[in-house]
Amino acid sequence: MQGKTQRVRIGIGGWEHDVLDQALYSAPGLDATEKLREYARSFDAVEVRPTFWDDALGPDDARGWVQAVRENPAFLFSVKLHNALTHRRAFPPETIRRMRGLLQTLASSDRLGAVLAQFPYAFTNTSANRFHVVRIAELFRGFPLHVEFRHQSWNTPSLLHFLREAGVSPVSADVPRVRQLMPFTTGILGETAYLRLHGRNERGWLSTDMDARYDYLYNARELQELRRRIEAVNPSCRTILVLFNTTTGAKAVANGFQLASIVREVKAVMVPRVSLQRFPFLAQIAGPDSGREGLFETSPFRAVV
Secondary structure, three states, rough: OOOOOEEEEEOOOOOOHHHHHOOOOOOOOOOOHHHHHOOOOOEEEEOOOOOHOOOOOOOHHHHHHHHHHOOOOOEEEEEEEEHHHOOOOOOOHHHHHHHHHHHHHHHHHHOOEEEEEEEEOOOOOOOOHHHOOOOOOOOOOOEEEEEEEEOOOOOOOHHHHHHHHOEEOOOOOEEEOOOOOOOOOOOOOOOEEEEEEEOEEEEEEEEHHHHHHOOOOHHHHHHHHHHHHOOOOOOOOOOOEEEOOHHHHHHHHHHHHHHHHHHHOOEEEOOOOOOOOOHHHHHHOOOOOOOOOOHHHHHHOOOOO
């Protein structure tokens, strides 16, 4: 069994955001591969977002991602299923074929942490929708599939039984306390726990502005609460994925470094110079080499466990 901190993989939802040019990367204008290479020197997990809307991605893309993160042996990808499956409730054969090939490539390199099926708020707990979940589970049997429900109707005592029977695991999503939103799920199935942190911006969540929805910086008290949730995960669970989706203003970057410091036995973390410039309060947790000129070029590092 790994040490309690070694199984935690902290990251954010996507590495390609332009806002990260001023909050994480050594220079603006890097291509997606260069960004991923630098990203993997700071974090141990990432949520792959392009697969949600781009059905042309496949094994070749996955091989490029694996190559980009080769310096970090602990790095894991969580791959988001295409919206045709989760939002349009369709099953395009070619999209499924490419997705399975992409996932197999990551899995064969021991880089696949999870497959994410994130359903919209309108996807309520009906017999037809439960059958749809089962169909998706059958199509991706053999991969670590995790489902995230948004509607409160899924919050029933039988949920874990249903998911166990389908062969999938739940996502524990931290969301604002808005009526009818699915609350944080404490039940875990399988070897991987998946905590997806959307922030607690109640006003933003009720707006139509997606940037406003994910505009949130967890404070010190809330980060300690998240630490307790991580520590409460059953020790039999081998991996805990913790993905911040609060990417507006790159706030996920700051919270990622902060949570890494909290869950580590050694509190100091390596923080890139650009991150310190964007979030000066990170100096409180920055290790002695943080912010050093040319840090990315001279030596790889990992900020999380």
